[in-house]
Amino acid sequence: MRLRFTKMQGAGNDFMVVDLVTQQAVLTPTQIRQLADRHFGVGFDQLLLVEPPTDPGIDFKYRIFNADGGEVEQCGNGARCFARFVRDQRLSWKERITVETRGGLLELLLERDGSVTVDMGAPDFSPKALPFQAEAEALHYPLEVAGQTLEIGAVSMGNPHAVLVVDDVERAPVTTLGPAIGSHPRFPKGVNVGFMQIVDRTTIKLRVHERGAGETLACGTGACAAAVIGMRRGQLDEQVTVRLTGGELLIRWAGNGAHVWMSGPATRVYEGWIQL
Numbered sequence: 272m273r274l275r276f277t278k279m280q281g282a283g284n285d286f287m288v289v290d291l292v293t294q295q296a297v298l299t300p301t302q303i304r305q306l307a308d309r310h311f312g313v314g315f316d317q318l319l320l321v322e323p324p325t326d327p328g329i330d331f332k333y334r335i336f337n338a339d340g341g342e343v344e345q346c347g348n349g350a351r352c353f354a355r356f357v358r359d360q361r362l363s364w365k366e367r368i369t370v371e372t373r374g375g376l377l378e379l380l381l382e383r384d385g386s387v388t389v390d391m392g393a394p395d396f397s398p399k400a401l402p403f404q405a406e407a408e409a410l411h412y413p414l415e416v417a418g419q420t421l422e423i424g425a426v427s428m429g430n431p432h433a434v435l436v437v438d439d440v441e442r443a444p445v446t447t448l449g450p451a452i453g454s455h456p457r458f459p460k461g462v463n464v465g466f467m468q469i470v471d472r473t474t475i476k477l478r479v480h481e482r483g484a485g486e487t488l489a490c491g492t493g494a495c496a497a498a499v500i501g502m503r504r505g506q507l508d509e510q511v512t513v514r515l516t517g518g519e520l521l522i523r524w525a526g527n528g529a530h531v532w533m534s535g536p537a538t539r540v541y542e543g544w545i546q547l
Contacts, residue, residue: 272296272546272547273544273545273546273547274289274294274296274544274545274546274547275289275290275294275542275543275544276288276289276313276542276543276544276545277289277356277359277360277539277540277541277542277543278313278315278539278540278541278542278543279319279352279355279356279537279538279539279540280352280517280538280540281348281349281351281352281489281491281518281535281536281537281538282348282488282489282491282515282517282518282519282520282535282536283487283488283489283515283516283517283518284316284317284346284348284349284487284488284489284490284491284517285314285315285316285488285540286315286316286317286318286319286348286349286352287306287307287313287315287317287318287319288318288319288321288352288353288356289318289319289320289321290321290356290360290362291320291321291322291323292321292322292323292331292362293362296547298318298320298336298547299340300336300339300340300341301340302547303318303336303338303340304338304339304340306318306545307338307339307340313543313545315338316337316338316481316484316487317335317336317337317338317343317346317349317484318335318336318338319333319334319335319346319349319352319353319356320333320334320335320336321333321353321356321357321362322334324370324371325371326371328369329369329370329371329376330357330363330365330368330369330370331353331357331362331363331368331370331371332370332371332372333349333350333353333370333371333372333377334372334373335349335372335373337481337482337483337484338483338484338485339483339484340483341482341483342373343373343430343482343483344372344373344374344429344430345372345373345374345391345428345429345430345492346430346491346492347389347391347428347490347491347492347493347494347495347520347533348489348490348491348535348537349491350370350372350377350379350387350389350391350491351379351386351387351389351491351533351535351536351537352537352538353370353379354368354379354380354381354387354389354537355381355385355387355537355538355539356539358381359539366380366381367379367380367381368380368381372429374392374428374429374430375392375429376392377389377390377391377392378390382534385536385537386534386535386536386537387534387535387536387537388532388533388534389491389532389533389534390530390531390532391428391429391491391492391495391530391531391532391533392428392429392530392531393528393529393530393531394426394427394428394495394496394499394524394531395426395427396408396425396426396427396503397427398425400427400431401425401426401427401431401432401458401460401462402431402458402459402460403425403431403433403457403458403462404456404457404458404459405425405457410424410503410504411423411424412424412425414433414452414455414457416448416451416452416455417447417448417451421435421448421452422435422436423435423452424500424503424504425462426496426499426500428492428495428496428499428531429492430463430482430492431458431460431461431462431463432462432463432464432465432492432493432496432497433452433458433462433463433464433465434464434465434466434467434496434497434500435448435452435464435465435466435467436467436468436469436501437466437467437468438468439468440466440467440468440476440477440478443466443468443478445464445466445478445480445486446480446486448464448466448480449464449466449480449485449486450480450485452464452480453480453482461482461483462482463479463480463481463482463490463492463493463496464479464480465477465478465479465490465493465496465497466478466479466480467497467500467501469501469506469507470514472506472507472508473507473508473510473511473512474511474512474514475497475498475501475507475511475512475513475514476513476514476515477490477493477494477497477513477514477515478515478516479493479494479515481493487517488515488516488517488518489515489516489517489518489520490515491520491533491535494513494515494520494522494533495522495524495531495533497513498511498513498522498524498531499522499524499531502524502526503526503527509523509524509525509526510522510523511523518535518536519535520533520534520535521533521534521535
């Protein structure tokens with residue numbers, strides 16, 4: 272089977288995007304892992320599938336698979352690339368696009384400067400939403416990892432996130448603590464792990480270890496999670512620039528009950544065909 276695809280990136284978080292509106296394919300987890308291989312395949316952090324909606328009031332269905340072949344609920348950087356893709360492929364001419372994901376509905380707004388703003392929905396801080404084993408919702412949770420007690424924040428942005436505040440994000444033990452926290456038994460379905468350095472009230476630096484992908488150059492939902500946890504604790508203002516390894520994202524949140532808005536770049540790298 273010959274499959275047409277587009278390689279895209281948002282702040283360095285890279286994707287293989289496949290149009291399953293005008294072409295048909297069923298990809299197995301084994302095939303996804305082969306495609307994700309950066310030496311023998313296309314190479315990507317996530318695979319994004321553009322499918323017809325199941326509800327006539329929605330524009331598209333949006334499915335996300337990590338490099339390990341597992342399907343996940345949400346991907347903010349992917350959502351921006353999704354919006355750019357459907358415009359570039361002439362699948363939609365709307366400036367505001369509604370898509371259904373495993374984590375709920377998303378509103379995508381294509382800006383005139385080429386960037387994309389995403390309505391990421393309202394954050395859910397309840398432990399049940401992640402899920403996370405805790406007696407009650409709190410701003411801080413102690414977590415025993417590798418013989419030490421860490422203090423984390425936890426929130427669902429349609430997918431689960433744990434966030435640690437660090438003094439220096441460049442020296443943070445992302446490669447060791449990231450997997451250890453990500454597979455901690457108190458997170459039965461795993462968790463994405465963010466390491467946040469607060470520069471000032473309007474700026475943070477962030478590195479994220481993602482479930483099924485490892486550390487990525489950027490993570491949109493991770494940027495939202497870190498920002499809202501800092502805002503909720505009173506450490507950050509309502510609008511924050513998040514500096515990730517691959518670029519910057521702008522996060523806005525007005526507080527409890529409000530939706531999170533994320534703005535940032537979405538870039539097409541190349542297009543191609545692959546024989547499955």
